Each structure stands twice: as structure tokens, then as C-alpha cells.
Amino acid sequence: MGKETRRKLLTVDAEDAVPELSVVAGTAVAKPAGREWLANASGRTKEPHAPVKDLQNLASRFGQTMRGETVVEIDTDLIDPSFISDRLEITTAEIAELADMIREKGQMVPILVRTNPKDEARYQIAFGHRRWRAAKLLGIKVKAVVRELTDIDLVVAQGQENNARSDLSFIEKARFATKLEDSGFSRKIIGAAVGVHDTDLSTMIGTYRKLPEQIVDAIGKAPNVGRPRWTKLQQAFADPAIIERVYALAGTPEFQQLQSEARFSAAFAEATKRNSREAKSAEDWLDPIGRKLIVIDRREKKSSVHFDTSVDAGFADYVVSKLNDLYRSYATEK
Numbered sequence: 330m331g332k333e334t335r336r337k338l339l340t341v342d343a344e345d346a347v348p349e350l351s352v353v354a355g356t357a358v359a360k361p362a363g364r365e366w367l368a369n370a371s372g373r374t375k376e377p378h379a380p381v382k383d384l385q386n387l388a389s390r391f392g393q394t395m396r397g398e399t400v401v402e403i404d405t406d407l408i409d410p411s412f413i414s415d416r417l418e419i420t421t422a423e424i425a426e427l428a429d430m431i432r433e434k435g436q437m438v439p440i441l442v443r444t445n446p447k448d449e450a451r452y453q454i455a456f457g458h459r460r461w462r463a464a465k466l467l468g469i470k471v472k473a474v475v476r477e478l479t480d481i482d483l484v485v486a487q488g489q490e491n492n493a494r495s496d497l498s499f500i501e502k503a504r505f506a507t508k509l510e511d512s513g514f515s516r517k518i519i520g521a522a523v524g525v526h527d528t529d530l531s532t533m534i535g536t537y538r539k540l541p542e543q544i545v546d547a548i549g550k551a552p553n554v555g556r557p558r559w560t561k562l563q564q565a566f567a568d569p570a571i572i573e574r575v576y577a578l579a580g581t582p583e584f585q586q587l588q589s590e591a592r593f594s595a596a597f598a599e600a601t602k603r604n605s606r607e608a609k610s611a612e613d614w615l616d617p618i619g620r621k622l623i624v625i626d627r628r629e630k631k632s633s634v635h636f637d638t639s640v641d642a643g644f645a646d647y648v649v650s651k652l653n654d655l656y657r658s659y660a661t662e663k
Contacts, residue, residue: 400439402470408452408461409445411487412480413512415497415505416550419459428463436460436472441486443478455483456490481518484509488522498550500559503537510534532556539563541572547579548596549589558597565600575599616641 440457454461455478457471464471478486488505497505502523509519520530536556537545540563566572578584578599584592614623620640626633636645 398474400472400474403442403452403473405461405465405469405471407450408442408454408471408473410458410461411454411456411483413484413487413505413508415487416458416501419462424459424462424466427459428466431460431463431469432467436464439472439474441490442473442475443483444475446480453483455486481514484514484518484522488524498552499533499555500537500545500548501550503533503559504545506530507534507537536560536563539566541566541576544572544575544579544596547584548592551589551593553590554593558593562593562597562600571600 438457438460440460441455442452442457443455445451445453452473452475455476457473461471476482502525506519506523506525509522510516514522516527516530520527523530523533525533533556536559540559544566566575575596578596579592584595587595612625612627613621614625616622622637622640622644624635624637626635636648638645
């Protein structure tokens with residue numbers, strides 16, 4: 330395993346090293362006792378959530394270390410994923426590799442969870458979905474920090490953790506931002522979560538909304554494909570016939586066996602190629618002495634005739650002057 334792969338698997342963000350953690354062994358305390366434990370575990374009184382006045386401060390709050398916070402071990406079956414997915418795919422191989430690392434070295438970084446607002450006996454992840462799944466695969470409890478988080482807190486924490494690690498692709502960020510907007514979050518909140526300015530956010534969401542979601546899901550995260558190529562693909566989908574062609578391609582076993590970036594390349598090539606019925610080659614017309622005076626470009630719905638005036642400047646004018654006669658002759662023979 331390379332150093333870069335090891336870094337991505339084991340780190341949360343640049344600050345999230347957590348070298349000093351106390352662990353409360355066993356399954357987390359059931360509610361409502363869990364809330365009482367939560368208020369006192371870090372040695373301070375829990376404060377009610379204040380209205381969000383400064384999103385920048387809110388965002389930075391979740392980029393700070395979790396040093397000194399109490400870490401509990403929670404049964405993975407008591408944990409639910411975030412209500413907003415930020416990833417297009419987490420592969421089985423990726424989870425298996427992370428599980429091997431945890432088996433060898435232990436879980437070095439806790440996940441962040443809150444009490445599930447729909448079920449106080451359960452928890453909901455803010456970040457750490459891969460570590461949770463790896464622990465689940467190993468059949469062990471997962472180390473977690475439990476915080477009181479509003480929905481806004483959770484999505485900002487989730488987004489900021491991904492921004493710090495810089496491993497979400499453009500399309501995953503665009504999808505995350507769009508899902509947040511569909512869930513009723515304001516652009517200001519979304520910008521804080523995704524870490525982009527208003528103009529870039531508008532472009533990001535606008536691009537995603539014009540892409541067929543099933544095709545995006547079929548392609549996957551395409552980690553090294555940026556906004557320009559996704560925008561070109563989105564523009565090609567203005568033609569419904571192209572969408573149908575790419576749908577058909579995405580349904581083939583050959584396409585599905587490709588890696589994500591290769592799937593994007595295949596879809597992009599299919600979407601941007603000329604229709605085979607239109608892509609007929611041009612032909613040259615030569616005069617009796619072999620000079621190329623005309624290039625004829627034939628297509629299904631439109632053909633073009635291009636005169637080379639550098640060879641004979643007057644021939645184009647002569648042909649234009651004879652168009653009426655030519656058409657009458659054509660109509661008579663037809």
C-alpha cells in the first residue's frame with residue numbers, strides 16, 4: 330500500500346490527529362442517560378445551540394481537533410448514516426483495505442456522531458462513514474465522539490471534513506450541494522458546508538441539475554474529472570437522443586466493469602461523437618484540369634458546398650447566377 334493510500338484511509342483532516350483520547354468502553358449509554366452523559370463527559374456544561382450568525386466560525390469549529398473529547402465505543406448496528414449522502418460510491422475493496430489497516434493498527438481516528446433526531450436510542454454520523462463500515466465489516470465497535478449537533482451543524486461538519494481531506498471529486502461536491510438545497514438549506518449554509526463561493530456554488534448546482542442523475546450514478550465519482558468536462562457532458566445532454574445513447578452504453582456489462590474515470594471517458598466519447606448517419610466524409614470536386622474548386626460536405630439533414638476562390642474567384646459567382654436554371658433543370662428531370 331502506498332503512502333498516499335495509507336494517508337487517505339487513516340486521516341480525517343490535517344488537524345484531526347487525536348493523540349490524547351479517553352475511551353469509554355462498551356456500548357454507549359442508553360437515552361435519556363446518554364444525554365446526561367453527553368452534557369458532562371467533557372467536564373463542561375452543554376450549552377443550547379445558538380442561532381447561526383457567523384458561518385465562517387461555524388465551519389472552522391469543525392475543522393478544529395477533537396483533542397481531549399471523550400471517545401466512546403458504539404455498536405455499529407446502533408448507528409445510521411448522515412441524512413445527506415456526500416459520496417457517489419464507496420467500494421467494497423476500499424472498505425476491506427481500511428478494515429485491514431484497523432485490524433493491524435486499531436482505529437486511530439474516531440468518527441463524529443450525534444443522537445439520531447428520529448430515534449434517541451440510535452446515533453447518526455456526521456463524518457466517518459468509511460471507518461464505520463470498516464468496523465462493521467470487522468464485527469467490532471467503532472470509536473466515536475458524540476456531540477449535540479443541529480442539522481446545520483451536521484452538514485457543515487460533514488462538508489468541512491471532506492474539504493479538509495480534499496478527496497471529494499467535483500461531481501460529488503456538486504451532488505452534495507444540490508441535495509442540501511433540495512433539503513431546504515440556504516445557499517449560505519451550503520457554501521459553508523461545501524467550501525465554495527456563491528458564483529462557483531451556482532455553477533456547481535446548475536451543472537448537476539442538468540445532468541441525468543442515473544447517468545451520474547452509473548459513472549460514479551470520477552475523481553480526476555473537473556467541472557469543465559462535466560459541463561461539456563451536460564451540454565451534450567441537451568439532445569435527448571444523446572441521453573438515450575449514453576443510457577444504453579451505461580447498461581452494458583463492459584461499461585460497468587470499467588473504473589469510474591474510464592466510465593466517464595466512455596460516456597463522454599459517446600455523448601460528443603457525431604451521429605454516424607451524419608458523419609459522412611466530405612468529397613472534392615475537381616475541374617477538367619484537376620484543380621479542386623469545390624468541397625462538398627454531405628450530412629443527413631444538411632449539405633454544404635464550399636468554393637475555393639483562391640483557385641478561381643469567379644466560379645462561385647457563376648454557379649450562383651445559374652442556380653435558377655439548375656433548379657428548373659433538376660425539377661424537370663425529377
